Amino acid sequence: AQSVTQLDSHVSVSEGTPVLLRCNYSSSYSPSLFWYVQHPNKGLQLLLKYTSAATLVKGINGFEAEFKKSETSFHLTKPSAHMSDAAEYFCVVSASNTDKLIFGTGTRLQVFP
Amino acid sequence: NAGVTQTPKFRILKIGQSMTLQCAQDMNHNYMYWYRQDPGMGLKLIYYSVGAGITDKGEVPNGYNVSRSTTEDFPLRLELAAPSQTSVYFCASSQQLGETQYFGPGTRLLVL
Numbered sequence: 158a159q160s161v162t163q164l165d166s167h168v169s170v171s172e173g174t175p176v177l178l179r180c181n182y183s184s185s186y187s188p189s190l191f192w193y194v195q196h197p198n199k200g201l202q203l204l205l206k207y208t209s210a211a212t213l214v215k216g217i218n219g220f221e222a223e224f225k226k227s228e229t230s231f232h233l234t235k236p237s238a239h240m241s242d243a244a245e246y247f248c249v250v251s252a253s254n255t256d257k258l259i260f261g262t263g264t265r266l267q268v269f270p
Numbered sequence: 271n272a273g274v275t276q277t278p279k280f281r282i283l284k285i286g287q288s289m290t291l292q293c294a295q296d297m298n299h300n301y302m303y304w305y306r307q308d309p310g311m312g313l314k315l316i317y318y319s320v321g322a323g324i325t326d327k328g329e330v331p332n333g334y335n336v337s338r339s340t341t342e343d344f345p346l347r348l349e350l351a352a353p354s355q356t357s358v359y360f361c362a363s364s365q366q367l368g369e370t371q372y373f374g375p376g377t378r379l380l381v382l
Binding site: 166189191193198199200201202203206247251252253256257258260261262263 | 274305310311312313315318328360362367368369370371372373374375376
């Protein structure tokens with residue numbers, strides 16, 4: 158069975174400093190992995206997606222994530238946080254394109270000026 | 271191209287009342303989903319559909335019903351509203367079951 162664990166429920170950073178949001182997954186197969194972002198009172202928007210091509214995936218708004226099979230991790234990073242990055246971020250796993258998505262519990266990112 | 275739309279945006283229900291949350295997509299996706307989002311709990315799948323006329327239960331289906339008469343529409347029905355159904359409800363659609371899902375803006379439901 159697939160599962161995903163987001164290791165931090167809240168992360169606070171200063172504007173201009175790096176962002177690291179941690180995600181570990183469990184999957185019996187070669188998974189597809191996603192990061193979604195949810196701004197306040199909005200729906201979820203896809204940030205990036207890994208599907209067994211390059212292990213370093215670049216997404217929108219300067220975010221990227223690295224798939225590390227040996228560590229079963231898919232951490233999300235950004236070199237320099239912007240105030241507009243303040244949002245809830247969800248790590249998501251799917252065993253294959255014939256399987257449902259499993260959502261993590263989310264990490265709330267706060268960005269201070 | 272509106273993507274996924276949901277109505278209403280917000281609703282207050284009394285215990286025992288019923289209502290239908292509407293969802294529509296214009297991307298010709300076969301797969302559609304209903305999730306509920308409770309604080310600190312992530313998204314839980316209520317029901318999903320793999321095409322018109324075909325629906326299946328997700329993780330938390332109790333208290334809800336769905337139908338899928340067309341590719342575009344996937345309404346969610348609450349028959350006897352309970353306080354435990356206070357939540358934010360999201361509809362989504364995708365080309366394949368495990369592929370990128372596109373989400374609507376959500377419906378905030380308060381049951382008192």
